[in-house]
Amino acid sequence: MNTKELIAAEKQTILGTYTRPEFVITHGKDVYLYDAEGREYLDFVSGIAVNAFGYSDSEAKNTLTEQSEKLWHCSNLYYTEPQVKLAQFLVNHTFADKLFFCNSGTEAMEAAIKFARKWASMTKGPDNHQILAFNRSFHGRTFGGLSATGQPKFWEHFGPMLEGFDFAEFNDIESVKNKITDKTCAVIVEPVQGEGGIYPANVEFLQQLKTLCDEHNTLLILDEIQCGFGRTGHFCAYENYGIQPDILTAAKPIAGGLPLGAVLLTDKIAEHIKPGDHGTTFGGGPIVTSVALNILERIAEPAFLESVRDKGSYLQERLTALQAEYPELIAVRSKGLMFGLEIQGSPQDLIKACTEQGLLICKTGGNAVRFLPPLIITQEQIDDGLNKFKLALDSLRG
Ligand code: PLP
DSSP states (O other): OOHHHHHHHHHHHSOSOOOOOSOOEEEEETTEEEETTOOEEEESSHHHHTOTTTTOOHHHHHHHHHHHHHOOOOOTTSOOHHHHHHHHHHHHHSSOSEEEEESSHHHHHHHHHHHHHHHHHHHTOTTOOEEEEEBTOOOOSSHHHHHHOBOGGGTTTSOOOOSSEEEEOTTOHHHHHHHOOTTEEEEEEOSEETTTTOEEOOHHHHHHHHHHHHHTTOEEEEEOTTTTTTTTSSSSGGGGTTOOOSEEEEOGGGGBTBOOEEEEEOHHHHTTOOTTSSOOSSTTOHHHHHHHHHHHHHHTOHHHHHHHHHHHHHHHHHHHHHHHHOTTEEEEEEETTEEEEEESSOHHHHHHHHHHTTEEOEEETTTEEEEOOOTTOOHHHHHHHHHHHHHHHHHHHO
C-alpha cells in the first residue's frame, strides 16, 4: 500500500479517535523516524514520553529476543523471575515496598484508586472514599482515570463519572485546604502536569500537600506516568521535591515502548490487598518486565540522569533566548526534558510547520505545544531541532 492507499484504508477501518498527519511512519533509527516517502523526522515526541532510548536500542532488543526464547506469556497464576527481578529493582530504587504490574497508565490509575479505597475502607471506614484531584490534570481514559481527570472536556457525553471525586487548584495549597477532609481517602497529583500543558508543581506546594495529607490521614498518590523514570532528570519525579508518596503510578517509558504499567505502594496499603482484590491477564508478563529491567537499570545510572538534567537546562536556556527573537513564544515551562511552550497562534499550525521542516512535536493543554525528546538526544540534535523549530516559526510569519 502506498501512503494514499494506506491513509484511505485507515479511515475506512480504524475508529476515528485520532487526527493523524498525512504521512505513514515506516521505521525509526536513533532519534529519527522515517516515512514511506523516505522523509526523515527528528523526534521531539518520543511516542509521548515513551521512547527514552529512541528507536534502535539494541540492548532492549537483545533482552526481548533472549527472553522470548525462554518464556513468552504464561499468566499471573504462576511465579516468573523477570517480574520479581523488576519488582526488586523498583523496591531498591524508590520509596516502594510492593509493586503491582498492569499494562498501561490508565490501568495503573484504576488499580491505585482501588487500592487507596480499600485501604481507607479497612482503616477509616467504608464511607471514606473521597478522592481529591486537580483541575487541569490528566489521569487516563477509563472511568477511574477519567473521573480523576480535572478537565471536563474529557467527560463530555461519557457521564456520569464515578462518584466521590472533587478537584482543587494545582499549585494552590489554600484551595486544597478548602477541599480536603478526614473523609478524603487520597489526593492524586501529577508532579508535572503533562497533558494539561506541562506545569511543574512548585516544591513548596508538593511539600505542603504531603503534610496536609499526613495531617488528614489521607494517601498521597503521585501520577508519574508521563513525568517519571528519568524524564525530569531524576529517576522518579518526586526526588525533585524532597517528599515521598504513599502510592505512585508509572507506565509510559518503563518498558521502552512495550505495554507495561506499575503501581508502587507502601506496606501500610499493601497489607490490606488480598488475593482476588485485583488482577490482570497480561500485566507484568516475562517479556515486558525483562525489557523494563534493562531500560530502568540504564535510566537509573547517575551519569545518565545528570545528562538529562544538563540537556534540559541547555534546551530551557536556548528556548528562553529564542523568546526574545520570537515573542509569539509566550511562555516556556519545563522540568528536565519535558517542555511546554505556550504560543500565540494555532498549535496545530505550528505542529504542521515543524513537520514540514522535519521535526515532530505534539500538542498539550491550553494553547501550547510539547517537546518530549528521547532522553538520549545529544546537544547537537537539540540544536538541529531548534533550527528546524525556528524555520517553522519563520514560515508561519509568512
Ligand atoms: N496519567 C498521565 C499523567 C498521562 O500522561 C497519561 C497518558 O498520557 C495517563 C495517565 C494514561 O496513560 P495511558 O495512555 O498509558 O493509559
